[in-house]
Amino acid sequence: MPTALGDAIASPSRTEAFRARDDYRHPQETLAFFNVQPDMTVVEIWPGAGWYTEILAPYLKPQGRYIAAGFALNQDSPNYQGRLATAFVQKLRAQPALYDKVSLTALGKPDHYVIAAAASADRVLTFRNVHNWLKAGDAPQVFAAMFAALKRGGVLGVVEHRAAPGTSLEQMKDSGYVTEEEVKRLALEAGFHLDAESEINANPKDTKNYPKGVWTLPPVLALKDAEREKYLAIGESDRMTLRFIKP
Helix, strand or coil, X not given: CCHHHHHHHXXXXXXXXXXXXXXXXXXXXXXXXXXXXXXXXXXXXXCCCCCCHHHHHHHHCCCCEEEEEEECCCCCCCHHHHHHHHHHHHHHHHCHHHHCCCXXXXXXXXXXXXXXXXXXXXXXXXXXXXXXXXXXXXXXXXXXXXHHHEEEEEEEEEEEEECCCCCCHHHHHHHCCECHHHXXXXXXXXXXXXXXXXXXXXXXXXXXXXXXXXXXXXXXXXXXXXXXXXXXXXXXXXXXXXXXXXX
């Protein structure tokens, strides 16, 4: 990958707590697997607190374009979504030298499913979000929106908490873990072709059977101090890394 990506990942401008997660999230290898080049238009879906934003926005700023498709806020939006969205915008405004070229769009209920101009994006990337769309009941609409935004030959990159085969839909919604079969089904039904799979973000220590689902593990640690060292030793979740192409 270009030196610029390595520079963005190593940049001291990144939040220290975010940098500490690199050992689990493998940004260099993951973005290389998705073949994200510096002159591309890249849409990141639901960037949350901006973990990948801190890498992608500076990396793409000189030659490319970074679009953050965040929460679609309305009167029914959960408070945490509103807080995250507000904090994300404040983050961008606080460092204009890094983020002044970031474009913002919205994704989600009731009718925000245009994340970029049709057939304008080279890459659409989503990190640990599919379980939320399953729970919200709009996963097919989201995959259709991602398909519409991509150019022909464009790549959809998906990283998601991986459930054991045979996990029911209700278990996926409750636990935050999704089967590879379900993600592939959603993508293929939207029109994508599966191009490649990677074990970059796999974690064989993850047994996937915790009181608070995937949120039991770091970085959330939903049980607080209860068996904290046990869950820290497991690390972040076992994740699938899938690359789809719009034909």
